Amino acid sequence: MIQGRCPICSKVYEIAALDDLPSFPFCCKRCRLIDLGRWADGKYLIPGSPVPTSSAAPDADEDDPA
Numbered sequence: 001m002i003q004g005r006c007p008i009c010s011k012v013y014e015i016a017a018l019d020d021l022p023s024f025p026f027c028c029k030r031c032r033l034i035d036l037g038r039w040a041d042g043k044y045l046i047p048g049s050p051v052p053t054s055s056a057a058p059d060a061d062e063d064d065p066a
């Protein structure tokens with residue numbers, strides 16, 4: 001059993017395996033989208049709408065969880 005807490009809404013979830021939560025580490029797809037929206041600096045994310053990926057990305061920051 002894996003316990004985790006959604007970094008967006010702080011909801012605590014419990015899953016048997018990571019496969020059970022496709023949106024890991026977020027509790028749901030919605031929170032995952034919210035996080036994606038935060039990364040897209042200066043852009044507003046409309047839930048349900050696909051976010052176009054910019055081909056002009058000057059630098060790609062990689063967040064490495066310790």
Ligand SMILES: [Zn+2]
Binds near residue numbers: 008028
């Ligand atoms: Zn959440």
